Amino acid sequence: MTMTKRLLSLCLCLLFAVPAxxxxxxxxxxxxxxxxxxxxxxxxADAALxxxxxxxxxxxxxxTVMPHVDxxxxxxxxxxxxxxxxxxxxxxxxxxxxxSLLIRTYSGALSSVADQKVRMKPLRxxxxxxxxxxxxxxxxxxxxxxxxxxxxxxxxxxxxxxxVNVLGVWLVETYRTQFxxxxxxxxxxxxxxxxxxxxxxxxxxxxx
Numbered sequence: 329m330t331m332t333k334r335l336l337s338l339c340l341c342l343l344f345a346v347p348a349x350x351x352x353x354x355x356x357x358x359x360x361x362x363x364x365x366x367x368x369x370x371x372x373a374d375a376a377l378x379x380x381x382x383x384x385x386x387x388x389x390x391x392t393v394m395p396h397v398d399x400x401x402x403x404x405x406x407x408x409x410x411x412x413x414x415x416x417x418x419x420x421x422x423x424x425x426x427x428s429l430l431i432r433t434y435s436g437a438l439s440s441v442a443d444q445k446v447r448m449k450p451l452r453x454x455x456x457x458x459x460x461x462x463x464x465x466x467x468x469x470x471x472x473x474x475x476x477x478x479x480x481x482x483x484x485x486x487x488x489x490x491x492v493n494v495l496g497v498w499l500v501e502t503y504r505t506q507f508x509x510x511x512x513x514x515x516x517x518x519x520x521x522x523x524x525x526x527x528x529x530x531x532x533x534x535x536x
Contacts, residue, residue: 356480356487357451357462359396364446364464367392389434397430398481398488399423405490406503407519410511418516425523432527443469446476458482461493 354362367388371377376384403419403426404411414422449463459481465473479491479498491500510519 353482353486355451356453356460356478356482357448359487360462360464360478360480361446361448363393363396368444368446386431389431393434394427394431396486396489398483398490399427401481401488401490402426402430402500405500407507407511408504410508410516410519414516418520421520422516422523425520425527428527429523447473460487 370388370392374384377388400423403423406426407414407422411419411422445467447465447467449465451460451462453460459479462478462480464476464478466476467473475493475495477493478489479493480487480489482488491498493499507519510522514521
């Protein structure tokens with residue numbers, strides 16, 4: 329066996345000898361920093377993204393951001409106590425519609441990206457914590473920095489976002505109030521219909 333084959337065999341043995349649970353999980357603040365810079369870099373390098381192409385923006389968010397979001401938790405928290413009264417099928421419909429709504433919202437925000445930069449703040453958490461807040465600021469060419477924070481929970485496959493704070497307003501809390509009004513007026517089915525209708529509407533120029 330050649331030296332190259334021996335090294336390859338050793339690497340494979342070491343790889344499969346390490347339990348999956350022992351694999352290194354990226355720190356939550358490092359994950360947010362990497363995703364933020366990855367998104368900004370892709371937009372700067374893509375003329376269609378810079379022009380606000382809805383399909384390209386949706387694809388960017390869906391492939392880059394959404395795999396790191398805990399949809400079930402975020403949807404359940406946004407729906408609040410009414411989540412428990414929804415059937416499994418209704419919960420799935422709510423998750424699907426809420427996912428589409430988040431993609432539209434995020435895409436609308438990304439369509440206005442120009443020369444912004446992201447500055448991370450120190451992570452105030454202990455190594456054993458499984459629920460943290462990652463704080464950051466979006467630096468603009470003109471104007472004050474935009475506060476952008478993330479609530480994240482540690483899962484088996486890495487850290488997941490389940491709430492976002494923009495300028496002091498948490499997304500889940502905002503949606504919980506809106507969704508409660510929809511459920512009060514038309515029940516869970518009414519909320520699903522309302523979300524579906526919003527997702528079918530074409531976004532206004534420069535908005536989600």
